Amino acid sequence: MLADLYMKIEDYPNALIWANKASQGDKPYDAYYILGKIYYYGLGVPQNIEESVRCLQKVDNNDFCMYRTLAFDLLGYIYLSKDHNLYNEVQAFYYYNKCANEKSVSFRETLPEANCSISKRLFTIASK
Numbered sequence: 001m002l003a004d005l006y007m008k009i010e011d012y013p014n015a016l017i018w019a020n021k022a023s024q025g026d027k028p029y030d031a032y033y034i035l036g037k038i039y040y041y042g043l044g045v046p047q048n049i050e051e052s053v054r055c056l057q058k059v060d061n062n063d064f065c066m067y068r069t070l071a072f073d074l075l076g077y078i079y080l081s082k083d084h085n086l087y088n089e090v091q092a093f094y095y096y097n098k099c100a101n102e103k104s105v106s107f108r109e110t111l112p113e114a115n116c117s118i119s120k121r122l123f124t125i126a127s128k
Contacts, residue, residue: 003034012044023055032058033067040074049084060098072099 001022006015016038022031036056039048056078059071076096079088 001030016044029059029062030066033071069099069102
């Protein structure tokens with residue numbers, strides 16, 4: 001997906017344009033993860049946690065999304081953060097548990113450092 005390539009070279013305005021276009025297509029789920037990440041971190045746009053959550057939750061609807069595990073991980077992190085009004089330990093556990101249950105090898109290799117300890121613990125528990 002073109003939006004992913006723009007993310008890798010940190011051209012966030014073009015990543016946003018192409019992710020928005022891809023989100024209108026017949027396989028929008030990878031695009032929703034990219035949009036969620038853009039809005040969460042405020043990459044080229046003002047940070048918008050609610051919009052990030054809205055996009056990331058759409059990834060949950062598809063088993064074949066390349067970024068599904070990372071979307072669950074970021075949702076868990078968002079709900080566990082007390083930096084905004086969405087703090088919710090139950091929701092955080094729900095998404096971290098879904099993340100851990102994905103049992104994805106790439107999950108262990110690509111975890112954002114900020115989320116690592118909780119997610120890796122849940123991954124270890126779910127893998128037993």
